[in-house]
Amino acid sequence: MGEHDRRNEDDDFDRRPPRRQYQEPAHVKLRKQLLAIAESPLKKINEVQEIATTVADNYEDEEVRANFLDLTLQMVVEQALKIPFLAAVILAVNEKKPELAQEVITRSSTALNEHFNAGAWREVKLLLRFLGCMQAILDDQGIFPVLEELFSRAVDLQTASSDDGLGLEIVKIILLTIPYIMASSGSGLEAYASALLEKTDIIASTPHPLEALVDPFPGSEDDDSSHQAQSIISLLQRQLQTEAAQSWELACIPRPWRTLPVDDAVEPKVPVKHALPSIVVPSSVSPGARPQLPEMYFSVYADQDVETVPPTSNIASSVLRDALVDTISILDYNRNATAKFLIDLDCYFAPETFVKRATPFDRLREVDEGKSTWKPEDVAVDAVFSQLLQLPTPEHKLVYYHAVLTESCKIAPAAIAPSLGRAIRFLYRSVDAMDLELEYRFLDWFSHHLSNFGFTWKWTEWVDDVKLPLAKPKKAFIVGALEKEIRLSFAQRIRGTLPEPYQALITEAKEKDTPDFKYNSDQTPYAPQAREVLRLLRAKAPDSDLQPHLSSIESQAAELGVADPLVPSTDAYMTAICFIGSKSLSHAPAPKQQEDKSSLR
Secondary structure: OHHHHHHHHHHHOOOOOOOOOOOOOHHHHHHHHHHOOOOOOOOHHHHHHHHHHHHHHOOOOHHHHHHHHHHHHHHHHHOHHHHHHHHHHHHHHHHHOHHHHHHHHHHHHHHHHHHHHHOOHHHHHHHHHHHHHOHHHEOOOOOHHHHHHHHHHHHHHHHHOOOOOHHHHHHHHHHHHHHHHHHOOOOOOHHHHHHHHHHHHHHHOOOOOOHHHHOOOOOOOOOOHHHOOEEHHHHHHHHHHHHHHOOOOOOOOOOHHHHOOOOOOOOOOOOOOEOOOOOOOOOOOOOOOOOOOOOEEOOOOOOOOOOOOOOOOOHHHHHHHHHHHHHHHHOOOOHHHHHHHHHOHHHHOOOOOOOOOOOOHHHHHHOOOOOOOOOHHHHHHHHHHHHHOOOOOOOOOHHHHHHHHHHHHHHOHHHHHHHHHHHHHHHHHOOOOOOHHHHHHHHHHHHHHHHOOOOOOOHHHHHHHHHOOOOOHHHHHHHHHHHHHHHHOOHHHHHOOOOHHHHHHOOOHHHOOOOOOOOOOOOOOOHHHHHHHHHHHHOOOOHHHHHHHHHHHHHHHHHOOOOOOHHHHHHHHHHHHHHHOOOOHHHOOOHHHHOOHHHHO
16 A cells, blocks of 8 residues: 555656746846836836836946937837836935936936937937936026027027017927926926026017917917917926926926835935036027927817816926927827827826826816816827917828727727717817817818727717808718718718718718719710720730720821920720729729720830
8 A cells, every 4th residue: 555655646747847037137137127117006106116126237238228218219219108106216226326317427428418419309308318317416596507508599589580480499398307307306406497487488478470370270269268379389388487486396296216215214315416517508509400480379178167188277287298299209100009098198297196097087077176187088088189279380290190099999889989079069160269260170180090999980060060151160070071981991981870860961972882984975075985995905915006096096186276285195095994993992903904004105
């Protein structure tokens, strides 16, 4: 019996050697940690310290050090929402390896000089923000002297021309840097900030002559505040003056440096401070690739009875909008990544800034007084529309902003769809006052967006406007939207999505699957030859069979005195091809017959 038990024990014993545990290299681990910083609310407390520890423990590893320096600066100019968290990592690194923090500051200053010379003003703004968040470890006044020098350039530009837009952009950069400096762990900065604000007031409070050209609601004749766009820099100036009077509360800006561990039993160490390397603002600054024009602030959620976005009296409206616009503009090569950042917006700002994601609008009335009712999805959608409806032109192609909204809706439909619905209603109500160019952009986006989601919309809300004359903007919008939907689908399908009052807007002519062939009538010049060309193309006849008919058209055109006989023959040929492919391009003739018509000769 004992032998049998021992035999069973031997059979049960796993004689395989232990599996080798894979430990990823330190530089790979560090890269993953940095790229994912602030993306999870659950990890925020410890991740800054963990990254700093990883870097400090592997400081002698050249690959770790190089990866850390390169990736940090790359993220600063590519992922604007994470800048305060990256700065917090440097503050934590400074406690363990001050020389590495000095290297980051040196590289940031070098990059800043390069971007100044190139006129890359967005990168300038983001690097200044990064350095501003590290104000506590910078000697003397930190980056305030750089901002003072920038202001001098702005004054020179405005003095040279009152129509100058670059000076406004520089002042905007200064004003958007100040909040991050004041939210940093530095102290004794109030006097510097107040002195700078007194200077910027000269430019920021003066209306720019070109503001009327970029006003999204030039037709607004009422006192509706939701249609009164405001200059961004004048708005920023007033908001910062309010914050200065409230001891720089800046409640929305995250302060991850406050989560760094502190031992109460040990007296806090004074952080090692570093001299800021020379940063030279060129005497003749470059305007950059895009012309700088005044920017106007407006919101598609401005007329609601419950605030779902920060009011313009709050600095959060400018801080949130700026960080989101930078994210949208920088990541234009990846709409999915952009949409993900927009959905995760609440991860990158202070706790309690927003209500829980996807909170229904009606539930906001139940929020306790004094608590925020701002919806992160509304703030995100608002930022996208601010770019889609930017005058005179947005930074990127319009379809990019369409795609960002579509992807956002696909990622978080329960959150984004209701927000888009309220934005659509606001814009539709504003059609009468909206700039005509923006009406067309809204119309294009609206029809394109519906095409991605089954062409469904609550058309019954606008049913009273169906009776309006066609010359009225709202009626024209409805008709235009339906026509674009038909082009993106077909009439019968669109008809099936509409209530009865709209049915008359889809006429019999719009329901034709194919247009009439231009040369069906014998009254049309060259009709017999063109019909023969159509027949031969359908039969996929060789080019040699087509050529006599095209030559006949050219001969007849020459007899009629047409200056270029190739024009009517080309017209007949291309009209026939388009007619054959009118239902679908896949029905068009074989590729060899769609070559340049000169190959037929």
